[in-house]
Amino acid sequence: MIVANNLTKRYPGGFDAVRDVSFQIGAGHMVLITGHSGAGKTTLVKLIASIERPTSGSLVVNGQNLSALRRSAIPYVRRHFGMIFQDQKLLFDRSALDNVMLPLQIAGLSHRETVRRAQAALDKVGLLAREKANPIALSGGEQQRLAIARAVVNRPTVLLADEPTANLDNDSAHDILELFADFNQVGVTVVVATHDQSWVEHCRGNVLRLDHGRIV
């Protein structure tokens, strides 16, 4: 469950990218954040991911008030999130499998369990046959699926994505939407910021539309 009350983010310089926003996202729901360019979508996703901190208001995720957290507690909270950002930050000096193994290595899992889970995640996104490939050798859609495998390998309760289908052709974009829907089917809360209209149809009533930082 994600509950925002009167959430505001003011960037240095005094610009309010998110203004007095309140909403609730139920556990296991799939919710779209949409709106014009500059409306505040990325900022809202970063607030939920605790990459940015609110200037005022409260944001409670899975019962924890992120606005009141000590900085040192943030990495622990982030473990509940799988995150997919426009700049995927894939490591191009490692194989696809190594990229997906990384979060599990950081979490301290045994090598055997790390390989097993990373291969299962690659299988889920249809990339197991490419496990040894360098990400540079993958298409845009495949790189995005690799980023998704890495985001879900830690079994997050919330999957957050910012424009996950930007720069993809229609077919690849559709595959990504289906993948998110599959994770949502098994109970993962999915929050996606996008301009892509095909997601609006899929998410039906669960759309947060932003206009100049406010929900409309």
Ligand SMILES: Nc1ncnc2c1ncn2[C@@H]1O[C@H](COP(=O)(O)OP(=O)(O)OP(=O)(O)O)[C@@H](O)[C@H]1O
């Ligand atoms: N770090 C920052 N410092 C100052 N202003 C910022 C910063 N990040 C974003 N902004 C401003 O906040 C507003 C909202 O930006 P944001 O990236 O959240 O919008 P968006 O809806 O995701 O846009 P887009 O669809 O173009 O990615 C914009 O006017 C942007 O210029």
